[in-house]
Amino acid sequence: MRITKEPEERKQEIFDAALKLFGEKGYEKTTIADIAKAIGVAQGLCYRYFPSKEVLFDSAIDQYTDILVAQFADLAENSDIPLKEFIEKMPTTVEDKNTKYYAVFHGPQNKKFHDQLSLKTCEKLVPIVEKLLLQARQKGEIQLADLPTAAAFCVYGQLGILLENGMDQKEKADRIRTFLIYALQL
Amino acid sequence: MRITKEPEERKQEIFDAALKLFGEKGYEKTTIADIAKAIGVAQGLCYRYFPSKEVLFDSAIDQYTDILVAQFADLAENSDIPLKEFIEKMPTTVEDKNTKYYAVFHGPQNKKFHDQLSLKTCEKLVPIVEKLLLQARQKGEIQLADLPTAAAFCVYGQLGILLENGMDQKEKADRIRTFLIYALQL
Amino acid sequence: MRITKEPEERKQEIFDAALKLFGEKGYEKTTIADIAKAIGVAQGLCYRYFPSKEVLFDSAIDQYTDILVAQFADLAENSDIPLKEFIEKMPTTVEDKNTKYYAVFHGPQNKKFHDQLSLKTCEKLVPIVEKLLLQARQKGEIQLADLPTAAAFCVYGQLGILLENGMDQKEKADRIRTFLIYALQL
Amino acid sequence: MRITKEPEERKQEIFDAALKLFGEKGYEKTTIADIAKAIGVAQGLCYRYFPSKEVLFDSAIDQYTDILVAQFADLAENSDIPLKEFIEKMPTTVEDKNTKYYAVFHGPQNKKFHDQLSLKTCEKLVPIVEKLLLQARQKGEIQLADLPTAAAFCVYGQLGILLENGMDQKEKADRIRTFLIYALQL
C-alpha cells in the first residue's frame, strides 16, 4: 500500500507529527521511527524532506512559532485603537485553543521543549511589539525613550507569569495587563 | 594509578566537569565518558555519585544557578539603601567573570543549554526580587499593588535584553537600569 | 523536463557517469542517486538499463578495461617490427590522456578501485602479450619456452612499477622498457 | 555471562574473526554484528578496539600481510646460499597451509578481497626482494643495474601466475622458478 502525496503536503504532515511528538516526549525521546509511524510512512521518507532529525526539530519549532506570532502580528498591524485599549483586549497567550497545535503546549512532560518554544516566540514577538510602541509614541500615548528595551521587557516579562503554575489563565492575563498599563504609564 | 579522594571533593569535581562540558557541548553531546575523562577517572565512578546522567545534569544546573543567585541574594539582603540606588548599583548579569564557571555561559555553542540556565536562574531570582520590592513598598518608595507580577517582569524582562546579541554588557546594563527605574516609577 | 534518448545513448551515458563516480568515490560510496543526478535523470531510469548496481559496476569496469586493452591490441596486431623495437615504442600505460576516461584513473582517492581496474586490465592484456611473444619466437627473436608465464610476468610485473608513487610517468616507462629488454634477453 | 579478557587478547580475537569473515564474505557483506557474534561479544565492544569498520578492515589486512611477509623475510635474511638456489627452494606462495589463516585465502567468494590481499603482500615483499637482489649482485651472481625495477617485476610478475585458475600450485611454482632464473640470467 503505497500512498504518494504532493511534497508540500507530505512535508507538512511530517512537520505536524514531529511537532506533536516533540511536544509530548521531548527531543531526545522522540525517534524518527515514532514520527514516521505516526503518519504511516517509512522512516527513510523523512530524510527526503529533512536532512537530519535536528533540522526537522528546528524547522518544526520555527514554523510553529511563526504561526503563533503571525496571529499576534495581524492584530497589531490592523489596529488603530490606543495602546491602552489594545492591551486591555489583547490575548496574552498567543496560543489559541482552536489551533490543531494546542496540545503541543500542554502535554504534561517536556518543560524543556516548552521553554524553548516560549523563548523563540518571545524573540519573534519583540520587533512587533516595538513597532506597536513606536506608533503609540508617535501618537503621544507614551513617553518612553528606549523602545527596544521596553519591548523586550513587555514580551519577556510575561514569561515569568506565564511559566508560573497555580494560577488560571484569566488571572494571569489580568495581572499582565494591569502591570503593563502601570509600567508603561498609560 | 588510582587516586582516592574525599567523597565530597570527588563529587564536586564531577559536578564541575559536567557543568563545563554540558555548557560547551550540550546535554546530548556530552557523554559520561567525556566527563570521566575530563577529570581522569573511570566512567563507572560517576555512578557512585549520581544514579544517572540526567540526575547529574539536573543537579549540576541546580547547583550552578544556586551559586549565581546566592550572590545576588546576599546583596539584596544586606542593603538598606533605597531601591533606586540599589538598581543603579546592582549587577545586571549575575555572572561574575571571576567565578570558575564563567566559561559555562560564554561558550559559543549551546544556545539551548544557555537558555535553560537562564530560565532556571530567573525562576530562582523572582522571590528575591519580590522581597526587595516589598521592602521598598514598606518604605513608601513604590506604589505597586501586585508585587509578584512586578517581580516577574523585572527579572524575566531582562532576559530579552541579555539574550540579544550585538550590544556590549555595559550598554545592556544601562538600558536595563534606566527602564526599570522608569517602569517602577522611582 | 523529460528528455528522451536513444537507449544506446542513454546506456552509455549511465556507463560513463558510473565509471567516473566509481573512480572518484569507490563502489560503496557511489550511490545510484549520485549517478542519476550526474546525468540529470531519475534514479529509477538506471534500472531500465541495468538490473542492479553491482551489474552496472561490473559492466562499467569491463567496458572500460576493454577500451584500454583494445588500444594496445591494435598496436600489437598491426606491427611487424621486431619485439625489441616494439617495446621501445610501446606505451607502458595503456591509458591515454586524450580519452574522456583519463580522470578515472587519476583521482586522488580510491586506491581500491584503481587496483581493481589494474588487475582486470592485466588479465585482459596477458593473452595479447602472449601472442606477441609467440610471433617473436617464431621469428627467432626470443628463446623462451614457457610463453604464458613470460607474458604474465611482463604484464603484471609492470604493476609493481606503475602502482608506485614518487616517480614520473616517463621514468617509470623507461625503467620498464630497460628491464623487459634485459629479462627477455633481446 | 560476562567474560573479561586482556585487551590484547580481545583485540586479536576480533582481528582473527574479522579477517576470516572478510575473507569469506567480503567487506561489504560482512557486518560488525557478524564479527561480534562470531566471538560471542557485544557489537559495541568492537568499537572499543577499532574506531570504525573500515579501520578494522585495513588493520586486519595489514596485520595479516605482515605475518605472511615476515615468513618470507625470515628466509631471505637468514640464507647465505646463492640466489639461484634460493629461488629453487623458496615457496612461491607465502601462504602456508598450517597457519590458522589458511581458509582466508581459499574461500570461494570474494575475489576482490583476495586481490587486495595479494597486492598488499606484493607491496611489502618488494623491498625484501630488492635486498636479496642487492646481496646477489654484491656476490656477482647477477648484473642488473636497476634493482628496484627488477624486484618489482619478480614480485608482481608472480601475481599473474598465482591469480590464474586451472593449474595446480606445484606447476605454478615450477614455472615461476624457471622463468625467474631465466629472466635474471642466473
Place this chain on the structure above:
DNA sequence: TATGAATGAGCGTTCATTCAT
C-alpha cells in the same frame, strides 16, 4: 573507593530498489 572491559538496546541514517503516475 576505583577501574575499565563489557553489555545491549536503540537510534539515526543510508540506499538499492520498486512502482504509481
Place this chain on the structure above:
DNA sequence: TATGAATGAACGCTCATTCAT
C-alpha cells in the same frame, strides 16, 4: 521511456549503565 516519491531492511555506531576485579 521517464519520473521521483516511497519503501524497507539493514547497518554502523553510540552510550548509559553494569559488574567482575
